[in-house]
Amino acid sequence: MIPYRVQQAVKHVTKELTVLRGMLHVDTHDLSGTVLLAGSGRSGTTWMSQIINHGNVYRDLFEPFNPQHVKQVANWPAMRYLPAGQVDSETADIVETLLAGRVRSRWTDRYNRNHLAKQRLVKAIRTNLMLGYLHASLPQVKLLFAMRHPCAVAHSRIKLRWSTHLDELLAQTDLMQNHLEPYRETIERAERNDDTWTKHLAMWCIENVVPLRELTPGDAHLLRYEDLCTDFDREVADLFGFLGRSIPVGIEQAARKRSAHFRRDSAILRGGDLTGDWQRHVAPKQIDAMLNMLSRFGLSHLYDEQPMPRCDRDAIYIKPAPSLDFFSLYEYAA
Numbered sequence: 105m106i107p108y109r110v111q112q113a114v115k116h117v118t119k120e121l122t123v124l125r126g127m128l129h130v131d132t133h134d135l136s137g138t139v140l141l142a143g144s145g146r147s148g149t150t151w152m153s154q155i156i157n158h159g160n161v162y163r164d165l166f167e168p169f170n171p172q173h174v175k176q177v178a179n180w181p182a183m184r185y186l187p188a189g190q191v192d193s194e195t196a197d198i199v200e201t202l203l204a205g206r207v208r209s210r211w212t213d214r215y216n217r218n219h220l221a222k223q224r225l226v227k228a229i230r231t232n233l234m235l236g237y238l239h240a241s242l243p244q245v246k247l248l249f250a251m252r253h254p255c256a257v258a259h260s261r262i263k264l265r266w267s268t269h270l271d272e273l274l275a276q277t278d279l280m281q282n283h284l285e286p287y288r289e290t291i292e293r294a295e296r297n298d299d300t301w302t303k304h305l306a307m308w309c310i311e312n313v314v315p316l317r318e319l320t321p322g323d324a325h326l327l328r329y330e331d332l333c334t335d336f337d338r339e340v341a342d343l344f345g346f347l348g349r350s351i352p353v354g355i356e357q358a359a360r361k362r363s364a365h366f367r368r369d370s371a372i373l374r375g376g377d378l379t380g381d382w383q384r385h386v387a388p389k390q391i392d393a394m395l396n397m398l399s400r401f402g403l404s405h406l407y408d409e410q411p412m413p414r415c416d417r418d419a420i421y422i423k424p425a426p427s428l429d430f431f432s433l434y435e436y437a438a
Contacts, residue, residue, distance in 0.1 A: 123214050126213040126216035127208055129208075131163055135200070135203060136245075138203050138245045141227045142231040142232050142247065142250065143229060143327070144232065144250070146257045146261050147250045147256075149227055150227070158354070158355050160218050163223070163225070164213075164218065165212055165226045167230070168202040168203075168228060174211065181273075183311070185234065188236050188318070199242075200242065203242065232312070235323075236314075239324065248324060248343075249324040250329065251328050251406075253413075254308040254394055254407060255407075259386055261304050273291070274295065279314070283313065284310065299393075301390050316421050317423075320421055326417045330411060331413070331417075405419065
C-alpha cells in the first residue's frame with residue numbers, strides 16, 4: 105500500500121504539472137475568436153463554460169479581471185464599471201489585451217488544455233459592469249450573459265464567505281451617476297447592514313441592473329441557469345447557434361461530468377434539484393428580503409419566490425430613465 109504522504113506528494117506534483125501544461129500555448133490573439141462568458145459569481149458560469157468548451161475548441165482563459173491574481177488589473181476595484189465611450193486609452197488597452205489572450209499565468213491558464221488556440225473562452229464574473237462598453241467598443245467579441253436566481257447566488261456566496269465590495273461600487277462616480285444614484289440609499293443601507301444576506305442581494309441587483317440597462321436584446325446571448333437546466337436541448341441549440349458552431353457529440357454527458365471547478369456539495373454532483381435546491385436552505389424572511397430588494401431595484405420582473413424566471417428572455421431588459429440633473433437629484437433626495 106502506498107503511504108499517504110507519498111499519495112499526497114504525487115497528487116501535488118500532478119496538479120502542478122497540469123497547471124504548467126495549461127500555460128504552454130500559442131494564441132493568435134484575434135479578438136474575433138474571443139467568447140466572453142460574464143455573469144454573477146455562483147450563477148453557473150463554471151458549468152456553462154464546461155458545456156461551451158466541450159471538445160476543447162477554445163483556450164480556457166480563467167478570470168483574467170481578478171485584481172488579486174492578474175497584475176494588469178492589480179489596482180482595479182474588485183468589480184469595475186466601464187462607461188461606453190468614456191474609457192481612457194490605458195484602460196481600453198488593458199481590456200483588449202486580456203480579452204485577446206495576451207496574458208499567461210498560473211491563474212488564468214490553470215484549466216486550459218488547448219495549446220494551439222485560434223479561439224478563447226474567457227470566463228469572467230467581474231465583467232458584468234463593462235458589458236455595455238464591450239458591446240460598443242469591441243463588437244467582434246461574442247458576449248454571453250449568465251443569470252441565476254438571486255437566492256441561489258446569495259446562498260452559495262455566503263457558504264463560501266465571499267465579500268460583497270459594496271463600498272467599492274459606491275466609490276465609482278461614473279457608475280453611481282450613470283446607473284445607481286436612484287438606489288444609493290438602498291445600497292448604503294445594505295452596506296451598513298450586518299446581515300450578509302442583504303449585502304449579497306444588493307450585489308446581485310447591481311451586477312444585473314447595470315447590464316440590463318445598457319444592453320438590448322441581441323447585444324449578448326442570455327444564458328439563464330434555470331432555462332439550461334429545464335430545457336437543455338433548446339438552450340444548447342440556441343447557444344451554439346449564436347456561437348456559429350454545430351452542437352458537439354456528447355454534450356449532454358459533458359454537462360453531467362464532474363469538473364475541478366465544482367464544489368462537493370453541488371446539486372449537479374449530488375443529482376439534486378438543479379433549479380430549486382436553494383429552497384431547502386433559505387428561510388421565508390430571507391425570501392421576503394429578496395423580493396423587497398428586487399422591487400427597490402426595479403427587478404421584480406426577473407424572479408420571485410419560485411425557482412424559475414418570471415419573464416421571457418427579451419423582457420428582462422430595462423429602458424433607462426433619463427439621466428438625473430442637479431434639480432432632479434434634489435427632488436429625489438427630498
